[in-house]
Amino acid sequence: MPYKNRVAVLGAGLTRFMRRALETPKELAFQAASAALRDASLTISDVDCVVGITAPDAFDGVHMNAEYFADGAGARGKPYMRSYVGGGSGVFGVINGWYHVASGDFDTCLVVAEEKMSSALPHPQGAFNAIYDQFLERPLGVNLLWIFALEMNRYMSAHGVPMETFAQVARKNKLNGMDHPSSQSGISGDFSIEEIMDSEVMAWPVQRLMVSPVSDGAGAMLLASEEFVKKRGLDPVWIEGVGWNLDTSYWTNRDLYYPRYLEKAALMAYDMAGVTDPRKEIHVVEPYDPFAYKELHHLEGLQLADKGQAPRLVEKGFWDRDTLAGIPATPSGGLIGVGNPIAAAGMMKVAEIYWQLEGRAGKRQVRREARRGLAQAWGDLMQVGTVVILGK
Amino acid sequence: MRPLAGTSLSDQALTQGEALTTSWRVKAEYAWDTGAAVGKFLAGLKEGKVLGVQCSGCERTLIPPRAFCELCFAPIDRWVELSGTGVINTFSVSFVNWDATRRDTPEIPAVIEIDGASPGLGILHVLGEVGEDLPTVLSKVAIGKRVQAVWKPQSEREGAITDIRYFKLVG
Numbered sequence: 001m002p003y004k005n006r007v008a009v010l011g012a013g014l015t016r017f018m019r020r021a022l023e024t025p026k027e028l029a030f031q032a033a034s035a036a037l038r039d040a041s042l043t044i045s046d047v048d049c050v051v052g053i054t055a056p057d058a059f060d061g062v063h064m065n066a067e068y069f070a071d072g073a074g075a076r077g078k079p080y081m082r083s084y085v086g087g088g089s090g091v092f093g094v095i096n097g098w099y100h101v102a103s104g105d106f107d108t109c110l111v112v113a114e115e116k117m118s119s120a121l122p123h124p125q126g127a128f129n130a131i132y133d134q135f136l137e138r139p140l141g142v143n144l145l146w147i148f149a150l151e152m153n154r155y156m157s158a159h160g161v162p163m164e165t166f167a168q169v170a171r172k173n174k175l176n177g178m179d180h181p182s183s184q185s186g187i188s189g190d191f192s193i194e195e196i197m198d199s200e201v202m203a204w205p206v207q208r209l210m211v212s213p214v215s216d217g218a219g220a221m222l223l224a225s226e227e228f229v230k231k232r233g234l235d236p237v238w239i240e241g242v243g244w245n246l247d248t249s250y251w252t253n254r255d256l257y258y259p260r261y262l263e264k265a266a267l268m269a270y271d272m273a274g275v276t277d278p279r280k281e282i283h284v285v286e287p288y289d290p291f292a293y294k295e296l297h298h299l300e301g302l303q304l305a306d307k308g309q310a311p312r313l314v315e316k317g318f319w320d321r322d323t324l325a326g327i328p329a330t331p332s333g334g335l336i337g338v339g340n341p342i343a344a345a346g347m348m349k350v351a352e353i354y355w356q357l358e359g360r361a362g363k364r365q366v367r368r369e370a371r372r373g374l375a376q377a378w379g380d381l382m383q384v385g386t387v388v389i390l391g392k
Numbered sequence: 393m394r395p396l397a398g399t400s401l402s403d404q405a406l407t408q409g410e411a412l413t414t415s416w417r418v419k420a421e422y423a424w425d426t427g428a429a430v431g432k433f434l435a436g437l438k439e440g441k442v443l444g445v446q447c448s449g450c451e452r453t454l455i456p457p458r459a460f461c462e463l464c465f466a467p468i469d470r471w472v473e474l475s476g477t478g479v480i481n482t483f484s485v486s487f488v489n490w491d492a493t494r495r496d497t498p499e500i501p502a503v504i505e506i507d508g509a510s511p512g513l514g515i516l517h518v519l520g521e522v523g524e525d526l527p528t529v530l531s532k533v534a535i536g537k538r539v540q541a542v543w544k545p546q547s548e549r550e551g552a553i554t555d556i557r558y559f560k561l562v563g
């Protein structure tokens with residue numbers, strides 16, 4: 001291994017996810033960072049460096065938002081780095097924390113993800129429009145949903161996926177989310193397939209109950225070197241592999257039916273983790289699910305199903321939380337069942353894999369044996385994939 | 393387990409002043425130079441022409457035009473005229489505005505693969521004359537259908553992507 005340190009996860013913490021939080025970004029960051037430190041039984045004086053993660057500054061209306069909330073992340077007087085790849089940031093921040101420690105420069109790193117989308121008026125979607133090309137796309141009157149609806153249509157048409165399959169994914173994640181303590185009010189629940197399929201058409205084929213909500217929230221994770229772990233005689237979860245990749249921003253030149261960026265990110269992470277047969281060696285997965293179709297799209301990019309086969313496996317219960325023969329996907333409830341404070345949502349996914357491998361996921365604990373799991377996020381102009389593989 | 397932190401506010405808490413807020417409006421405007429490649433493309437639209445570029449490395453004919461090829465990482469300076477026709481690669485029927493408010497009549501964004509460009513290379517635009525409700529649009533529009541540009545009159549063109557009003561189905 002070319003890296004100086006193996007890197008362990010010693011703790012994680014989350015706030016509630018909320019449509020609109022009373023707390024400021026600093027306060028949310030402080031709560032999540034404190035929860036992660038408590039989970040790791042450490043204090044801020046044990047932290048050598050800090051990584052801050054938050055998606056567009058435009059949500060908060062605060063330039064350099066990660067620096068603004070840095071005090072809440074425990075970063076005062078410490079080496080601090082912000083990492084940012086849009087929706088992919090939550091997982092990318094853990095990757096950044098990993099190489100701070102893997103480099104041998106630091107024994108511990110606290111990774112803190114904060115997102116407060118509710119401050120942007122009239123709706124945070126407005127802040128997203130600036131991702132589109134300013135010459136060739138914005139003058140057409142874009143909105144954020146367009147790009148996802150275009151991708152979903154391409155995916156469902158390429159493979160002949162019925163809308164009911166996407167509704168089944170949304171139902172599964174909303175059921176799983178009922179057992180997550182962070183779950184945003186009104187998001188999770190026992191929704192029928194009919195109710196989901198009859199929900200408002202926002203941008204066909206995207207419907208209201210197949211989309212994640214706007215959310216505020218924060219999450220944090222404490223990473224440490226093997227030496228630090230050995231001194232304390234711990235038997236932790238390890239980061240076994242990381243991967244990330246960026247496709248072209250000429251998104252109208254890509255075939256949107258398949259996430260190439262994610263295939264490359266996943267292969268990088270599998271290679272580092274020594275995983276040669278991911279369908280056997282990944283036991284639980286948290287694919288990024290801001291939309292129901294995205295979970296399936298990403299499971300294929302992760303090589304956990306052949307192209308076009310992830311939907312067929314839904315019908316067999318292969319991705320269900322209580323599966324014994326399949327791979328449980330999004331046992332947390334995901335962005336659809338817990339909420340989507342962007343950077344914090346990615347962090348929530350990594351934390352879920354951590355808790356699953358520790359056997360601490362409570363009612364969400366998968367039934368099959370899980371020794372290795374994967375969390376993934378996606379973002380920028382639909383072009384970036386970020387992957388972390390954890391193992392025990 | 394210790395309860396998670398975070399205090400959820402209702403809409404009413406804000407609108408009825410139970411929670412205090414301070415607001416601020418961004419004062420910022422931008423004017424972007426259109427650049428070498430996109431500038432020439434937009435000038436072409438003003439003349440009623442759809443221009444593309446050709447990379448001598450990978451031999452792709454590219455739209456939108458660009459000054460360099462991201463595959464070959466080499467400069468591009470060969471321009472070709474493409475056509476105002478193409479094929480629907482994918483489309484949506486959108487009932488929401490940028491601020492998440494509801495629309496009565498949909499917008500129909502589409503990726504259109506332009507004839508003469510290499511396979512699969514398209515641009516974002518909108519479709520028109522295909523109906524104003526979801527069942528009608530879905531009965532008319534499909535991936536793979538042929539479309540053609542509907543231009544603004546020459547006097548109204550300004551060198552913008554909106555010089556093409558929309559694309560409509562051929563025939």
Ligand SMILES: [Zn+2]
Pocket residue numbers: 447448449450451452461462463464465
């Ligand atoms: Zn080339």
